Amino acid sequence: MKINSPFVEKVLCAFIKEELSKFHYSKGIIGLSGGLDSSVCAFLAAKALGPKNVLGLILPYRETFSEDVKDARSVARRLGIHLRLIDIAPMVDTYFSRFPTRDKVRIGNKMARERMSILYDFSAREKALILGTSNKTELLIGYGTIHGDMACAINPLGDLYKTQIRELAAYLGVPEKLLAKKPTAGLWPGQTDEGEIGLSYEEVDQILFQLVDSRQTPEAAVATGFARESVEKIVSLIRNSEFKRKMPPIAKISSRTVGHDFLYPYDRNR
Amino acid sequence: MRISLAQVSPRLGDLQKNFELHRYFIQKAKKKKADLIVFPELSLTGYTLMDMVQEVGLNPAEDPLFKRLKALSREIDIILGFVEEKEPGLFYNSAAYLSKGQILHIHRKVFLPTYGMFEEGKFFAPGKNFRPFAASFGKTGLMICRDFLSFGAGYLLFVGGAEVIIIISAAPGRGFSDEGGFATSRMWELMGEALSFFSSSFVVYANRVGFEDGKAFAGGSFVYNPLGHLIAKAPAVDEQMIIADLDLEEVRSARKKWPFKRDDRPELLLQALQRIVHEDED
Numbered sequence: 240m241k242i243n244s245p246f247v248e249k250v251l252c253a254f255i256k257e258e259l260s261k262f263h264y265s266k267g268i269i270g271l272s273g274g275l276d277s278s279v280c281a282f283l284a285a286k287a288l289g290p291k292n293v294l295g296l297i298l299p300y301r302e303t304f305s306e307d308v309k310d311a312r313s314v315a316r317r318l319g320i321h322l323r324l325i326d327i328a329p330m331v332d333t334y335f336s337r338f339p340t341r342d343k344v345r346i347g348n349k350m351a352r353e354r355m356s357i358l359y360d361f362s363a364r365e366k367a368l369i370l371g372t373s374n375k376t377e378l379l380i381g382y383g384t385i386h387g388d389m390a391c392a393i394n395p396l397g398d399l400y401k402t403q404i405r406e407l408a409a410y411l412g413v414p415e416k417l418l419a420k421k422p423t424a425g426l427w428p429g430q431t432d433e434g435e436i437g438l439s440y441e442e443v444d445q446i447l448f449q450l451v452d453s454r455q456t457p458e459a460a461v462a463t464g465f466a467r468e469s470v471e472k473i474v475s476l477i478r479n480s481e482f483k484r485k486m487p488p489i490a491k492i493s494s495r496t497v498g499h500d501f502l503y504p505y506d507r508n509r
Numbered sequence: 510m511r512i513s514l515a516q517v518s519p520r521l522g523d524l525q526k527n528f529e530l531h532r533y534f535i536q537k538a539k540k541k542k543a544d545l546i547v548f549p550e551l552s553l554t555g556y557t558l559m560d561m562v563q564e565v566g567l568n569p570a571e572d573p574l575f576k577r578l579k580a581l582s583r584e585i586d587i588i589l590g591f592v593e594e595k596e597p598g599l600f601y602n603s604a605a606y607l608s609k610g611q612i613l614h615i616h617r618k619v620f621l622p623t624y625g626m627f628e629e630g631k632f633f634a635p636g637k638n639f640r641p642f643a644a645s646f647g648k649t650g651l652m653i654c655r656d657f658l659s660f661g662a663g664y665l666l667f668v669g670g671a672e673v674i675i676i677i678s679a680a681p682g683r684g685f686s687d688e689g690g691f692a693t694s695r696m697w698e699l700m701g702e703a704l705s706f707f708s709s710s711f712v713v714y715a716n717r718v719g720f721e722d723g724k725a726f727a728g729g730s731f732v733y734n735p736l737g738h739l740i741a742k743a744p745a746v747d748e749q750m751i752i753a754d755l756d757l758e759e760v761r762s763a764r765k766k767w768p769f770k771r772d773d774r775p776e777l778l779l780q781a782l783q784r785i786v787h788e789d790e791d
Contacts, residue, residue, distance in 0.1 A: 242685050243687065246685065253746055393723075504521060504559055504561075504721060506720075508521060508522045509521055
């Protein structure tokens, strides 16, 4: 599972640069949470595009002076990228004042989609493409909000497990404080990814690596020493989140159909 | 014989832009006094074409763009990759060898990878042959990407008398390695080293770089001499043209030292193969 960080940095920077230039963009935009993934993405983007071509948007709910906001600011300052802070509370509160709920997941998802909506508007406003920050762990276990934090124009981090992102972050010089932070989706105060998933990222990633990269059966993963219930949990998370990794199915009734047999690459004519 | 490998990144589905890319590197190779320039697989069209295969396919005998490419080969030999519409509606992943304004040879990719991230069998018809041909500097065999990973294909070129084996490729990189570069790059070098040594031939591998739909093409183009020594290598990821000087005399000296060619028994292998293939039939 070990990565070669200098090479990974080189490839991902080349990817960001080439993909943007193909679509005639020179600027990238990133939602900065103060967490590790968006910080790593900002480091890569600043290197690939030049700091003046990167805009970090900090989109907190109310707590505009929280530790996370401070961390996001310090990353932006250190890299010299542009920065804007927009409090999403007015939009989110307006909605939930009409449809009140205590369901933390609904509220968290709504916030993630509010952030997405602002990022996309800023993408048009600033003529900048959105760089995604969903990592391989999240994509595989479906730990993300569909059309929320999973939405982006390109995703440089989607083939790196969380623990690999830590390795890359250390190499890139991401501040120690961010490396030590407990990962959180920020759905509600005090939430942590590992608390919610019920396993550490080290465990999750090693199990995923066996199942996905090494194409092992769940039985084989158990045989190498992982707890059966952990493996089964991961297997079921993967199975139940396929819809987050695909375009929605289109009912095929004609002779040639988008997604079925009208098949073109994303980079068509680029 | 001076050979130049253009490790480039074509634009997906844009023939005109890619023609310009070829012309630019051909001029560059001419300035370096190269006798031959090798472009990667599907250099004229890009790789991840999918349904665009039917839109960018051309018949090299009639196509006006190809006519201009042939004209460029008057002063330097050119190997390039393109989608060939050999017969109406039949599309091949092809490599053309252009020389002195003419098409000297066309190889059609035989092994079309269709698994995992690869879908070539869905869009291309498979070629059927591995036939060495006489280039101005010596007998030459062509393969395209996955062809090279079949040791049978390399063997056929060896038996056919190839002294220079040239592979054009669009191989995406996968996995990490300690040395830097992608882990899969080693696979190509391993075959390059083995085939060059055991066939006592030059092996020239021209891969592409750039990204298509997130796939990173691995670059790392190389040349091995007939004793299995690496004599030129391009970096991973970066667009670059590299030059190598091939002394065809080395084929003779390698074959004097290691008589693999002399001792080969293709007729025995043919009989054995026929037995195996017939016995194994369902």
